[in-house]
Amino acid sequence: MGCPIGDDGGDELILAYGARTLAPQQQVELERHLESCASCREMAEAQRTVWSALDAWSPATVSWNFDERLFRRIENEEQKAWWRRLLPVSWSWRPAVPVAAACAALIAAFLLKSPALFFPETSSDSQPKLEIEQVEHALDDMDMLKQLGLESAADKAQTMGKI
Amino acid sequence: MDQDGIHTPAAQPSWNTRVKDNRPELEALERDAELMLRVRDGDQASFGLLLERHRGPVIHFLYRMVQRQAVAEELAQEVFLRVYKSRGTYEPSAKFTTWLFRIATHLGLNWIRDGRTECRQASLDEETVEGATRQVADRTRSVEQELVHRAKLKEVRRAIECLPSKQRAAVLMHKYDEMEYTEIANVLRCSESAVKSLLFRAYEHLRSRLAHMA
Numbered sequence: 001m002g003c004p005i006g007d008d009g010g011d012e013l014i015l016a017y018g019a020r021t022l023a024p025q026q027q028v029e030l031e032r033h034l035e036s037c038a039s040c041r042e043m044a045e046a047q048r049t050v051w052s053a054l055d056a057w058s059p060a061t062v063s064w065n066f067d068e069r070l071f072r073r074i075e076n077e078e079q080k081a082w083w084r085r086l087l088p089v090s091w092s093w094r095p096a097v098p099v100a101a102a103c104a105a106l107i108a109a110f111l112l113k114s115p116a117l118f119f120p121e122t123s124s125d126s127q128p129k130l131e132i133e134q135v136e137h138a139l140d141d142m143d144m145l146k147q148l149g150l151e152s153a154a155d156k157a158q159t160m161g162k163i
Numbered sequence: 164m165d166q167d168g169i170h171t172p173a174a175q176p177s178w179n180t181r182v183k184d185n186r187p188e189l190e191a192l193e194r195d196a197e198l199m200l201r202v203r204d205g206d207q208a209s210f211g212l213l214l215e216r217h218r219g220p221v222i223h224f225l226y227r228m229v230q231r232q233a234v235a236e237e238l239a240q241e242v243f244l245r246v247y248k249s250r251g252t253y254e255p256s257a258k259f260t261t262w263l264f265r266i267a268t269h270l271g272l273n274w275i276r277d278g279r280t281e282c283r284q285a286s287l288d289e290e291t292v293e294g295a296t297r298q299v300a301d302r303t304r305s306v307e308q309e310l311v312h313r314a315k316l317k318e319v320r321r322a323i324e325c326l327p328s329k330q331r332a333a334v335l336m337h338k339y340d341e342m343e344y345t346e347i348a349n350v351l352r353c354s355e356s357a358v359k360s361l362l363f364r365a366y367e368h369l370r371s372r373l374a375h376m377a
Contacts, residue, residue: 011359011363019338043370046374046377047370049370049373049374049376049377050369050370050373050374053318053319053373054323054338054369056312056315057227057319059219059222060232062219062222062236066218066239066240067218070214070243073240074244074247077244077247077248
């Protein structure tokens with residue numbers, strides 16, 4: 001700014017002057033300075049212009065049903081499933097996708113490396129064994145029945161011969 | 164007087180000290196915290212009172228940030244929804260308005276950052292008419308004065324829109340919400356000197372664009 005106050009918070013002082021937030025004593029001191037300093041005066045005037053130009057931008061009116069819409073949204077949130085309410089506000093599925101992908105990759109790697117850990121030889125292997133045993137038992141039974149049948153036939157022949 | 168409104172005789176006066184009595188502000192601060200604590204305890208009516216007190220400033224701030232009324236209202240709904248959802252964990256450690264504007268600023272900056280601005284230039288032209296019609300009509304102005312006013316308004320909006328988003332947020336809080344540097348710094352989560360720097364650069368830009376409007 002090329003003046004003594006320019007090196008010591010001059011910008012801040014002129015912003016406050018433009019916003020009319022200076023204490024009365026400070027305002028008097030600054031105005032006295034502005035009378036003698038053209039660059040500060042120019043800046044202060046420009047700042048006041050900006051301030052009043054911004055004043056022209058009055059806000060638009062708020063929709064009549066703003067509150068109603070908000071309370072409806074709140075109600076909808078309240079009705080959400082309990083487990084969804086337990087999740088943090090900022091919960092999103094987006095970060096869960098890479099985590100799920102990493103988990104899937106890990107499981108796949110384990111499966112490839114040691115499938116026995118996940119698929120132990122239980123029902124699939126024991127079932128054929130059972131079937132074989134059952135067949136063997138059935139064959140033995142049939143042999144026994146055959147022998148019994150032969151023996152009974154021989155007995156019949158013997159009794160017939162005796163007669 | 165420091166940021167908490169406590170007199171410190173040895174402290175140097177700040178140029179940014181607003182010339183006003185801080186007692187009503189302190190009362191309002193306590194009232195906000197009290198209302199929020201009641202909301203935390205399940206009092207819905209207190210939430211309605213908080214909404215009534217802060218609905219306007221939040222919507223107007225967001226409207227000036229994003230320059231679209233419908234978007235501003237949508238974002239403001241999100242702000243109050245977040246406040247309501249956080250009621251269970253609310254602790255009156257920080258000023259309520261700081262917290263409120265932090266959420267609003269975060270949402271506004273995200274909206275601008277996320278590139279939802281592709282049709283902003285077009286929308287600005289549309290909204291100039293919409294915004295002007297939605298504002299309370301000043302019946303004391305003649306048609307010519309009204310046209311001049313609209314042209315000025317358009318220029319102001321364009322100048323604000325050209326500011327980088329953080330500078331824009333700082334200027335809007337400083338100018339329209341009368342926030343002090345400390346509070347703006349708390350909202351933007353930066354130092355007071357960073358806020359001063361943001362404001363000086365922003366006002367410098369605005370002076371270069373709007374000084375001719377004297």
